[in-house]
Amino acid sequence: MKIDSGSTAWMLASTALVLLMTPGLAFFYGGMTRAKSVLNMMMMSFVSIVTVSMLWVFYGYSVAFTDNKNDFLNKFIGGFGSLGLHDLVNQATKTDGTGIPSMVFSAFQLTFAIITVALISGAIADRAKFGSWVVFTIAWATLVYFPVAHWVWWDGWLFKMGIEDFAGGTVVHVNAGAAGLALAFVLGKRRGWPKEPMRPHNLGYTLLGVGLLWFGWFGFNAGSELAADGTAGLAFMNTQIATAAAAGAWILVEKLRDGHATTLGCASGAVAGLVAITPACAFVDPWAAIVLGAIVGAVCAYAVGMKYKLGFDDSLDVVGVHLVGGALGAISLGFLANYHYLDHQGQGLLYGSHSFSQLGKQALGPVAVGLYSFIMAWIIGKIIDKTMGFRITEDDEVAGIDLAVHAETAYDLAPSHGGGALAASSLAATAPKVEADA
Numbered sequence: 001m002k003i004d005s006g007s008t009a010w011m012l013a014s015t016a017l018v019l020l021m022t023p024g025l026a027f028f029y030g031g032m033t034r035a036k037s038v039l040n041m042m043m044m045s046f047v048s049i050v051t052v053s054m055l056w057v058f059y060g061y062s063v064a065f066t067d068n069k070n071d072f073l074n075k076f077i078g079g080f081g082s083l084g085l086h087d088l089v090n091q092a093t094k095t096d097g098t099g100i101p102s103m104v105f106s107a108f109q110l111t112f113a114i115i116t117v118a119l120i121s122g123a124i125a126d127r128a129k130f131g132s133w134v135v136f137t138i139a140w141a142t143l144v145y146f147p148v149a150h151w152v153w154w155d156g157w158l159f160k161m162g163i164e165d166f167a168g169g170t171v172v173h174v175n176a177g178a179a180g181l182a183l184a185f186v187l188g189k190r191r192g193w194p195k196e197p198m199r200p201h202n203l204g205y206t207l208l209g210v211g212l213l214w215f216g217w218f219g220f221n222a223g224s225e226l227a228a229d230g231t232a233g234l235a236f237m238n239t240q241i242a243t244a245a246a247a248g249a250w251i252l253v254e255k256l257r258d259g260h261a262t263t264l265g266c267a268s269g270a271v272a273g274l275v276a277i278t279p280a281c282a283f284v285d286p287w288a289a290i291v292l293g294a295i296v297g298a299v300c301a302y303a304v305g306m307k308y309k310l311g312f313d314d315s316l317d318v319v320g321v322h323l324v325g326g327a328l329g330a331i332s333l334g335f336l337a338n339y340h341y342l343d344h345q346g347q348g349l350l351y352g353s354h355s356f357s358q359l360g361k362q363a364l365g366p367v368a369v370g371l372y373s374f375i376m377a378w379i380i381g382k383i384i385d386k387t388m389g390f391r392i393t394e395d396d397e398v399a400g401i402d403l404a405v406h407a408e409t410a411y412d413l414a415p416s417h418g419g420g421a422l423a424a425s426s427l428a429a430t431a432p433k434v435e436a437d438a
Contacts (some may be wrong), residue, residue: 011223032315039406039409104230116171118378119175126198127187136380144376186381207232241286244275250301251266271325276293288332392404
């Protein structure tokens with residue numbers, strides 16, 4: 001099949017948009033941390049680009065998006081025929097009729113793997129050893145993300161059951177949220193949490209980050225159609241309106257509950273809406289996208305408070321936004337899915353379905369992926385903690401992880417000419433003399 005130049009151009013643009021989401025996440029998370037931790041937080045996102053990109057070429061794509069010759073193993077992991085992506089170099093297009101070069105598809109899916117790993121870091125802000133985080137990204141991507149992508153999006157056991165996840169509500173957000181919860185337990189609470197205030201140090205960064213995420217998410221969702229067509233347009237529109245509805249619902253909850261709407265609430269609500277519409281964006285009508293966004297915005301506004309009641313320190317609300325929002329978005333298809341948009345005849349209960357079959361499948365996906373990711377992340381985290389240590393020392397945490405781990409600070413507040421007595425004497429020596437009046 002010949003290359004479809006229009007769809008290929010859209011997919012190249014979508015790939016760049018999704019990659020931009022990881023620096024956007026770095027700003028979103030970085031602004032929510034304290035000033036002494038912002039560089040480390042941003043580095044945790046950026047280094048995910050480094051490690052996952054290498055793994056993807058070596059074996060990640062092959063494990064996730066190729067077939068295993070053993071029928072039983074193929075339910076869980078792909079084959080190893082595309083190691084190093086050598087077979088994609090001269091393979092013109094995918095065989096599914098989209099007209100997309102296989103290498104472009106691989107690059108697009110790589111950006112999903114990157115941001116999924118980066119999302120986890122928000123749950124352990126301020127206290128994780130950087131080297132240990134690097135090791136975790138390698139182990140978790142290998143043992144969890146790559147196989148789960150195969151389960152749901154290629155030819156794995158969840159895919160064969162008929163579970164729908166258009167762009168990653170289960171594969172990305174439930175997966176990352178469950179792993180973040182596990183690591184929050186492994187590393188324990190930040191020193192002083194929850195008694196000491198740990199307010200975001202730069203909400204401007206956070207708003208910039210959510211703007212970049214929102215922008216990039218159009219590639220994330222509409223690009224998952226793998227074509228420039230009407231379905232991509234539906235996913236694009238649903239992404240916009242669900243996000244807006246969720247941001248509005250979150251700040252409305254804040255206003256009614258606390259008496260004021262906050263910029264952090266608006267940003268968090270937008271992300272919750274983006275998360276929830278991800279699995280559903282191409283399968284629901286626009287009115288349903290608004291309903292889903294409003295529900296998720298309100299629910300997640302309350303869900304982020306669970307950590308105080310349950311006693312786990314999820315620093316930047318990865319669990320309350322991504323785990324809860326992703327699960328709600330996936331399950332919503334059991335009610336809101338319009339079968340006209342589905343490849344097979346699944347439909348939601350609100351469209352006249354008399355069977356709870358699709359709802360059951362949509363609930364199974366987040367439960368299965370969430371449990372697997374939580375267990376594996378906990379095991380990986382414990383092994384790292386017992387061998388090389390996963391948490392920085394208390395002294396380093398108090399002093400600030402940026403200075404202790406990276407020997408840098410985000411903000412140099414000292415005068416540009418130096419400080420202290422030396423600077424004062426230098427200024428006095430160079431200052432022009434003023435003659436006293438006679």
